[in-house]
Amino acid sequence: MGRKRDREAGSDDDDSSKKHSKKRTTDVDQVSVKPQLLPSMIKNKEKRSAVYAKIKHDKKLEKKKIAKAREAAENRALELGEELPPRKVPRTIENTREADETVCKQDDEELFAGNDADEFSSVLNSERPPKVLMTTCRFNSTRGPALIKDLLTIIPNADYYKRGTYDLKKIVDYANNKEYTSIIVVHTSRREPDALLIIGLPNGPTAHFKLSNLVLHKDLKNHGNPTGHKPELVLNNFTTRLGHRVGRLIQSLFPQDPEFRGRRVVTFHNQRDFIFFRHHRYIFETRENKQIVASKKKDDKEEDDNGEEEKTPKLKVIARLQVIHFFFQSGCWSRWVGYMVETCMG
Known part of the structure; x- marks a missing residue:
């Protein structure tokens, strides 16, 4: 009887330790993956507009920074006589459109x-x-x-x-x-x-x-x-x-x-x-x-x-x-x- 009680107590301790370890891992995951605060989640209108304006301003600064770096790279390549870095092609409706079977071909006799x-x-x-x-x-x-x-x-x-x-x-x-x-x-x-x-x-x-x-x-x-x-x-x-x-x-x-x-x-x-x-x-x-x-x-x-x-x-x-x-x-x-x-x- 005593041995059974000791075994049951040991198994209870193991279960409790596993539960505590799971809680710790979930807490760590929750701390590491913090949900991003979106402007639509803010109920106050003034705070929401301020957060949105800040996000928009940061995006504008980042865009200017990328454009400035690209222009500097192009000027450097022109001075050294090297090939210009390739520019990204913007995605449009025309260049992303799927091939249409009804489009007339030049050799359609x-x-x-x-x-x-x-x-x-x-x-x-x-x-x-x-x-x-x-x-x-x-x-x-x-x-x-x-x-x-x-x-x-x-x-x-x-x-x-x-x-x-x-x-x-x-x-x-x-x-x-x-x-x-x-x-x-x-x-x-x-x-x-x-x-x-x-x-x-x-x-x-x-x-x-x-x-x-x-x-x-x-x-x-x-x-x-x-x-x-x-x-x-x-x-x-x-x-x-x-x-x-x-x-x-x-x-x-x-x-x-x-x-x-x-x-x-x-x-x-x-x-x-x-x-x-x-x-x-x-x-x-x-x-x-x-x-x-x-x-x-x-x-x-x-x-x-x-x-x-x-x-x-x-x-x-x-x-x-x-x-x-x-x-x-x-x-x-x-x-x-x-x-x-x-x-x-x-």
Whole structure:
């Protein structure tokens, strides 16, 4: 009996020593790994903002320190005639994007062979000049015709007709009889232009674009006035099959023989499923003119840093729907893919 009691007492002592050792190790771990105090964990607003400002200031100082060290290393390498240290490439949406199967390749013979037989080939091959009819929706505001007034200065060979009570089908028939190649309908909602409908003639396609961030010509500060020269068209990042088709639809609105002497440029930039539109005119300056411009005040915004003068409106559009034929034709269909639409060629 005595031996059993001694054994039990010894086992109890071992268990208690193990528990104490575990507690000590956990205490040491807790002391070594102290949780970081985040500004979001502080309830007091003044203390939280002070801690956040200090963290932001420390990050700014660290960034300046790294940039200064990199600049010193580059200067040292230039003095010694050595190779410059490699710079880190910033991570962007473009260089981290996964490979897309729908992106058109330069050796895609099937795609480029289809360009000669699509609806825009006659205009883009200069077989007939582009001719655009512009109109509004039935119940429009003053901003709708104001946008059309700006579009008339951008797109050559464009005519404006009041909508009245005519159906869109009758307008299409009239445009076909007058040998128009495209129709642009400006839709307004709550007194603001919110959509563009572009119809290719005679057999489509029809594309619907939603408008946002519209800035008209009269709202631009220190804007220039466009000349009568035919503009140069720039299309950026229309690389997918859908983008290629939308780009050809936009391209069919403009003449294919731009007058470079006028230095007018119309840019459509596709990014993140949005199409950004700009209309500007290049400015080429001599050294004397640059010195005169540099002596002006900084708040003078007549031209931007790239030597470009703003002309007519800026806007951002998103392609919401594209149909192979007209909306009112039987047998037309479309397929949605997110915000963009996959064109149905069947």
